Amino acid sequence: MENIAPALLDWFYANRRILPFREDPTPYHVWLSEIMLQQTRVSAALPYYERFLAALPDIPALAGCEEEKLHKLWEGLGYYSRVRNLQKAAKIVCTQYGGQLPADYNALLALPGIGEYTAGAIASISFGLPVPAVDGNVLRVFARLYNDPRLVTDPQVKREFTARVMEHQPPAKAGDYNQALMELGALVCLPNGAPLCEQCPLGTLCRARAAGTALSLPQKTPPKARRITPVTVVLVLNEGRVLLQQRPAKGLLAGLWQPVLWEDTTLTAAETAARLAALGLDCTGAHFTPLPAAKHIFTHIEWHQSGYFLTVPEQPAPAGCVWAGKEQLEAAYTLPGAFKVYKKLLLTKLL
Template sequence: MPTLEPIAPALLPWFYKNARALPFRADPTPYHVWVSEIMLQQTRVAAALEHYRRFMQALPTVADLAACGEEQLFKLWEGLGYYSRARNLQKAARIVCETWGGRLPASYEELLRLPGVGEYTAGAIGSIAFGLPVPAVDGNVLRVFSRLYNDPGNIMDPAVKKAFTVRVMEHQPPAAPGDYNQALMELGALVCLPGGAPQCCACPLARLCRARAAGTQLGLPVKTKPKARRVQPITVLLVRGPGGWLLQKRPDTGLLAGLWQPVLFEGALTRAQAAAALADLGVRASLGGALPPAKHVFSHIEWHMAGWYATAAAGTAPAGCAFAGPEQLRAGYALPGAFKVYKALMTGGSQG
């Protein structure tokens, strides 16, 4: 397929005029770019911004991140989801401190070696923070180039993505690789939108876009449909005791590894089964009113949650559990976003 005429002459002026004012763009140090890119994986910019500000205030350097305690790290990450990102971020920070004295390496290959850093993230850090002439191809960029070239290739196919990356680099201006990569991402985020919403009338590349000329932009990009998620019923018990609400720590591996949650059992338990499960856990409690139902969608599974309030008799928390009052829940314990409905009930002090 013939290469389009250069896109940077139209794309970069549009970016300089329309780019969103984001804190990591205002001060694009390698650390700032790295943390922001990890936060923005599978997360909307608006949702990540406040987390980014709090994170940087608490952990302003790579060394601070490397030395941070796990509970503080998870609390700073609370609400962003995909907590393995935070774990890998800290693992990488420790490697950076041990190997490069706390400064990220100005090398695409070395960046790729860090935990949690893939080709896109290494390209974003390398081009934006270090000015390296490397690609940073995410879903936004694939969508833009699929439409620009009216290419029906499946962007989930590694060979197709590789071919798109070659095209991206054919258009990259050597003097401004970081601005170019960011401009493509911004165009995909603000104008060349997914589904039925591309705003072609506002696109600086509309004149060059082959999909627009052919009227095929709504059907692009082509990608494999995701597998249907499995539905998992979950029974939640909000157990109130003399020391506050009872929390469980999840296992160190698997979904939401190492994080805190309300008392939880897989399956849609009856009231009698839930009381028996609590007793097996070592908690003597009486069940109260029903909890509101809630749903949380993970990448591969949906939790459909329901359950009851419960009141525990005096006693210590079982192994792997802890009692926490509303203020501790707000400031100390990180509960995943899956439990936001129930966290609101616990921090609001509701008794059931």
């Protein structure tokens, strides 16, 4: 295989998207953008990126940010462990590296939430180090370029693909080369549907294109079936406020706020009333109105939510809970995307 870098880089310089973290690729900017883009499309992530940086312009600011504000800045992006790890890493960077990310691939890799790909992206793009940054886009491009039908999810195969990526990398342009591969995967060698081979700078070299196999590559192990979990959600209302409870500090949606709920069960109105009473809540005279069903998909779990809303007499919030009005719901408490149907209902109809 002829070296792909010259054609790839020419294409990149002519076609790359202008993105804020590319225009000012400081280590912090590249780090933040890569973490945001792990589970989020570029167009969806951009407003979050701008807002996050305006609020927390550098690593010391991130390290010192109060947890609720941090969650609020991430609200809507999901996968909150990403932002918690960002902050954990920022604290380490402040104590060990004076608030600046280290120009060292292995030191980056040792930080919470930074895997091989992110370490490679920061090291090559911001520090110009000749290291790989292999994400799903790059694996797809190389599986097709070499017409290689092996499973890219196999760690050994991924290592071999990474070695191939490095055979083509010009050491003086490591960051541009890595970005060019990702950009080609995002814009031309597309993941869903037919790749745009007519526009591809590697079209004449590509073995899958010649063999007509591009659409079947890359090969991946099929994802595991998700576990379906019924969830009973209860919107307990009083005088324009809703009762929120904080989730445990560890596990799914750790530390975030939610309506009162019970997982792994679909409760009747009578069973729900008994559970609310056990929480210490006075539901005298309350009418249980069914909520619309809602579904939320996590990586391995699917929540099938149903439940009730009811109005209760004025009373203090039970332990671990707070009463939140409309303003606090919008400005202070982070309700994860799993509850977006019920949050909308609260904000538009109930509060």
